[in-house]
Amino acid sequence: MQENSRYRVFIVDDHPVVRDGLKNLIEQEEDLVVCGEAADAATALQTIPETSPDIALVDLSLEHSSGLELVKEIRDQYPELPVVVLSMHDELVYGERAVRSGARGYLMKGESSQRVVSAIRSVLQGEVFLSERLMGQIASRLSHAKTTRPPIERLSDRELEVFQMLGQGTSTTAIAEKLSLSVKTVQMYVARAKEKFGVTSARELMREAVRWDETQVKS
Incomplete structure (x- = not known):
């Protein structure tokens, strides 16, 4: 002070x-x-x-x-x-x-x-x-096992950032540039997110991301 x-x-x-x-x-x-x-x-x-x-x-x-x-x-x-x-x-x-x-x-x-x-x-x-x-x-949260949490809450901070940008229509290359990461690293986060959402393709994950993004508060 x-x-x-x-x-x-x-x-x-x-x-x-x-x-x-x-x-x-x-x-x-x-x-x-x-x-x-x-x-x-x-x-x-x-x-x-x-x-x-x-x-x-x-x-x-x-x-x-x-x-x-x-x-x-x-x-x-x-x-x-x-x-x-x-x-x-x-x-x-x-x-x-x-x-x-x-x-x-x-x-x-x-x-x-x-x-x-x-x-x-x-x-x-x-x-x-x-x-x-x-x-x-x-x-x-303290009273529930980790496995009972919904997929969005099990994403790491970086995975959530990538997921959110996918929902906004951002390409993998653009995400990598914005977050100062390699494309390969972004693809790794996408793969982890697919696993947590129980989907097998990038298109399915994109649909989940778009659906989630539409529910979020916009500035």
Whole structure:
């Protein structure tokens, strides 16, 4: 906590209008100030040590990078820096993954301004900020065997990213480029996803991916 006793907030989102909106919201609070921002993971990891934030707000959908991977990198490189994920993605699909990656809070875009501020303050005080719905899911997960979980929940973080992009009509080559992976690695993730969904062809997996993508919250 620096700069006239105001907590310093770092924002990571690839949409300038979202960053501006969050900055305006945060700086209306007497105890909060935005100390830096980034549109991608590489810039965030470079800028965080230069700006000394007390907390980071991270979106999951970033250009040329994965928000989940960034949360893991922050956890590993800056373990004292708490992270709150603010994303358009359904918390029941991504919330637990974000927590496992190191996030201390998860909010879906569309939440009230007051709830965003409450999440920041709660996490700054050492608490975990999750909705009752998400906490209920996590508690339920602890009482069920891994084999009873639906296929979408058994995908690894990378497998889920690839699956989601398939559902959006992205080619294997384009997925590899966006995630900075080789085509062979993407094909490996596709093969694992097929196994978990119990399908034998890429076309069948594509249908599952499209069907799932249509159910997700759009920004």
